Every structure is written in C-alpha cells, then in structure tokens.
Amino acid sequence: MGGTAVVVGGGIGGLAAAIGLHRIGWDVRVVERAGTLADAGAGISLHANGLRALDTLGVGATVRAAARPQYSGGTRTPEGDWLSRMDGVALERALSTPIVGIRRAVLHRLLREALPAECLRIGVTVSGLDRTAPDRVRVPVGDEALDADLVVAADGVGSRLRGLLSPGHPGPVYSGSTVLRAITERPLRLRGDFELTWGEGAEFGHIAFTDGRAEWHAVLTAPAGVRHADPLGMLRRRFGRWHDPIPELLDATRPEAVLHHDIHELATPLRSFTAGRVALLGDAAHAMTPNLGQGACQALEDAATLAAALAHEPSVASALARYDAERRPRSQAVARAARQAGRLGQQLSHPAAVALRNTALRLTPSRVAMRAILRHADWTPPSLG
Template identity: 75%
Template sequence: MGKTAVVVGGGIGGLAAAIGLRRIGWEVTVVERASVLDDVGAGISLAANGLRALDELGVGTAVREASRGQYSGGTRTPEGGWLARMDGAALEKAVGTPIMGIPRATLHRLLRESLPAETLLIGSEAGPVRQIQPGTVRVDCGGKALDADLVVAADGVGSKVRHRLFPSHPGPVYSGSTVLRAITEHTVELDTDFELTWGHGAEFGHIAFPDGRAEWHAVLTLSAGTRFADPLAELRHRFREWHDPIPALLDATHTGAVLHHDVNELRTPLPTYTVGRIALLGDAAHAMTPNLGQGACQALEDAVTLAAALAAEPTTEAGLARYDAERRPRSQAVAHAARQAGRMGHQLSHPLPVALRNTAMRLTPSRAALRMILRHHNWAPPQLN
C-alpha cells in the first residue's frame, strides 16, 4: 500500500507539493477552502531556480511556452533615467534561462492540469490537524476526517496550521508596504520586458506577457489597512509625473481588475519547518517580501526538496528531517535578503539615501550585479526520478 498525504492549501506551493509527492508514488489529497480552484493574482516572474523546480515536476516546458523571457529592461528613476540595465542574455548564458514572466492564473492552471481531478478537494475548510497515533495524522475537513501518513501545510502567510503548531510565535507582521496590481485589459506598446522604477517611498513595475498584455504593480509605503475608493484614480495622481509607459499601463486597466494587498512577512524565522509528520511549505513556512521575486520560486524549491527527501530516506521522519535541514537555511536567508532589498529600494524616502543608492547602482559593474542575482537563482534541484 502506498503512502498518503494531505496538502492543506491549493495555491502554487500546495499544488507543486502534490505533484512532487505523486511523482514519488504517494497518494495525495489537496484541501482548498476556495470554491473555485483558480489562484487569484496578477503576474509572476520565475527565475532559474523556480523553472528548474518546475522541470523536475514535469511542467517546466509548458510553463516556458506560456511565458515571456525578460531580456530587456531594468531599474529606473521616476524621471526615466536608468539605474541598472537588465541583461537577460547574460543571465541566460549563466544559468540556462532568462527570468520568465507569466500570468499567475496561467501557472496555477498548468499545475492543476498535472493533477487528477479527484486529487483536489475544493470548497472545503481544513480544520485542526492532529496526530492520532504513531505514523498517522488526521485533518478534520468539513465534518470528514482525512487520515494520512503526512500533512503538508501550504496554507499561506496566515497559516492556521502554523499557528496551531507554534502558538507562541508572533506570526506574520506588516512589512510597511502595500501593493496594488493588475493585468491590463488589452495590449500595451512596451519597449522592455520588465521594469522597476524606484521613487521616494514608492515603486512601480511591469512584466510583459506573450500576448502583449502586461502586469503592473505599484508598491506604496503606507499604514496597514489603507484602501482607496478609486484605486486607479489614486495611482494616476500619485504617478502622474512618472515616466512612460506608466500612464499607458494604468489607462489600459479596468478599475475592477485592481488587486490591493498589504505585504505581510514572517519576520521572526521559525525554529523548524516540521513537527511530527506535519511539514510547512511556502508562505506558511517563510513568507517573504516580494522584493527579490522569490516567493513562488522558494515554494517550488520546497515542493521538489520535500518529495526528493521523502523518496531518498528510509522513513518519513528521516525525510522530513532532511527537508527541514536543506530548506530552512536557504529559504530564511532569501527572506532576509528580500527584506534588505526592500529597505534599499522603494522604502527609501529621504533624498540623501536615495541619491547615494542611485549613485551606487549606476557605478556597480554589470558582472557584479549578475553575481548578486546568481546567489538566489543558481539552485540545482534534487532529482525525483
């Protein structure tokens, strides 16, 4: 009889974990509280480490075909001057691929299509997770008990499973930034594949997609819970003097398409990613700020590493210990680096630090900038087959 797992959460990390576990022969049920399994979001950038993880899961080719490579662009000032240029060709030469931009919903669909429909239990709220006997964990789910050899908690930054496992942990905290984002309704004439623009306490960026549309995001340094009656009107006002194509991106967006979320993170690292036969994965384990574009990539790394560790070790307990030992140091280091990047990026508001940062970026040699990127992107996944 094969081993069984319940994955709590049907986002990118949860679906990837389910695919990885099935590839090593486990039976998997994914429990997702949403009634429609279609990840809400705008766009996402996938670096080499995330793409390599997707390759091991068997969906890398399909994801690449639905993505657009980020070969051109970089970081700019609100007036349009360049702080740093992106060299996607150099990155591709170094790691075998440029960063790829894809609508988040498309990535989610491709992951869903890699799983049998009966694997997905949607519209069900996962209740408490309990160890009912040695080697068996139970998830209470809508009046039904699901027993398994393993539970994977992939239930996001506000993870209820994590809270029950670590009741004294402070949990997620507000990063100081809130983000508004959307995908344009129609194509937009863009000269670059990807851009970030850093102003004083604000950031605006875009990712171009294969069909000519684009995702844009605006990051603002505001109090938690701040919301706007008309988000697009607010952004048009705030970014009215910023360079093209920012006005065009906002004009190509329907008001109802704008998503607005405060950015929360696990600033206090967890002491372990596993408790008994429960494993934390993705944002439930290491929710980070989006400043390095590594949130989804780290969740994908988690999924492949978990499956490989369970396949390689003689017992589930040994596999989980290996997963924790391999994933916790790296993912927590990336989370720390993302936080630091935010502090040196859009969160700077005083003119003197902004000027010093801009000068440093302009003077940084392209090779040095590439080495900094490779620290996070150049990850080799364990093999599942």
C-alpha cells in the same frame, strides 16, 4: 517509500508539492478553502531556481511554453533615467534558462492540470489536526476526516496550521509596504519585458506577457489597512508624472481589476519547518517580501526538495528531517535578503538616501549585479529518481 498525503492549500506551493508527491507514487489530496483554485489579476516572474524546480516536477517545459522570457528591462528613476539594465541574454547564458513572466492564473491552471482531477478538493476548510496517533495524522475536512501519513501545510502567510504547530510564534507582521496591482485590459507596445522604477517610498513595475498585455504593480510605504475609494485614480495622481509607459499602463486598466493587499512577512524565523508528520511549505514556512521576486520560487524549491527527500529516505521522519535541514537555512536567508532589498529599494524615502542609492546603482559593475542575481537563482534541484 509511498503513502497517503494531504496538502492543505491549493496555491502554487501546495499544487507543486502535490505534483511532486504524486510523481513519486504517493496518494495525494489537495484541500483548499477557496471556491476556485486560481489567483486571477496578477502576474509572476520565475527565476532559474523556480524553473529548475518545475523541471524536477515534470512541468517546466509546459510552463516555459506559456511564459514570456525576460531579456530586456531594468531599474529606472521616475524621470526615466536608467539605474541598471537587465542583461537577460547573459543571465540565460549563465543559468541555461531566462527569467520568464507568466500570469498566475495560467500557472495555477497548468499545475492543476498536472494532477488527476480527483486529487483536488476545493471549497472545504481544514479545522485542525489530530496528531495523537504516532504514525498517522487525522485531518478534519468539512464533514469528514482524512487519514494521512503526511500533511503538507501550504496554507499561506496567515497559515492556521502554523499557528497550531507553533503556538508561541508571533506569526506574520506587516512589512510597512502595501501593493496595488492589475493586468491591463488590452495589449501595449512595451519596450522592455520587465521594468522597475524606484521613487521616494514608492515602486512601480511591470511584467509583459505573451499576449502583449502586462501586469503592473505599485508598492507604497503606507500604514496597514489604508484603502482608497478610487484606487486607480489615486495611482494616476501618485504616478501620473512618472515616465512612460507607467501612465499608459494605468490607462489600459479597468478600475475593477485593481487588487490591493498589504504585504506581510514572517520576520521571526521558524525554528523548524516540520512537526511530527507535518511539513510547512511556502509562505506558511517563510513568507517574505516580494523585493527579490523569490517567494514563489522558494515555494517551488520546497516542493521539489520535499518530494526528493521522501523518494530517497527510508522513513517519513528522516525525510522531513532532511527537508528541514535543506530548506530552512536557504529560504530564511533569502527572506532576510528580500527584506534588506526592500529597505534599500522601495522603502527608502529621504531624498538624500535615494540619491545615494541611485548613484551606487549606476556605479555598480554589471558583473557585480549579475552575481547578486545568481546568488539566489543558481540553485541545483535534487533528483526524484
């Protein structure tokens, strides 16, 4: 089965979906309202499930070559004591691939390069959908309209298309946490590939890249919408007494490089990821908190699963039914687990609760911690062939 598809949204999930559809013979257009297809200033960790999805889409080896494997690191207290250590070698042994860290801008570029240039339309807005015809969807794009056999709504946590398809859904809600993040201006001598540090109502973490620079993030429990005249100065005051290399990471950052976003999620699960010939994908379908590092990985799973369903099913309707049945239970379960991880991690603020959590982490056997990671990362992708 082949056809014409319009993917609304040029983020990681949208580009991956377009790659999958292109690989199975579909004519694809990606439309993105931003003027550039990039997410500069941030980094991402990709677990085995995300990498396996990229393998299915034919770009896994390219992404791995540009990424840094994460073999060492773990979770610490603000004083620097270890709560748990990551055994990246054991993870690689169990999953046949390590976790990797990569700049989002690099990942975006690699995904774009896997598509013909004519697939991409940037700087244009999709104002709605015309679904009156039973076998086609008309997509208004700028001053014209595109006819499609399939529309993939990958337009993010604030998805306009989700609002049109599910008008009764309450939409995204504020998680209670806000995140500031940046990439350092210069390389650093870091001891670990990946670290998290949990304090009272706060988390600081970093990911090291192949060029020696690092992405850091600071997650704070705070009211929505609070912004700071000097974000980097605020962070130095908040985290300046935390263990090395946190002060060094902040000192290696230009003030104008700091990004600040409130974290929103779909706390009310959608009843379906599809409506007629439209499929919701990525954050538009299951926006989750970042506490498990699974948001992008779940979007990549969506993309591989959608392409496989369309490759094997006899009709768009049956393919979308299969996609919904396979993706909705898993992604919503991961979203629930991420929310719970945040409540037991960064969002804990009472000193007694933090002390109890820390003791429990120190006493958790490594095999139990490994099983917790494998629960979400050990996913077998479908075949496109």
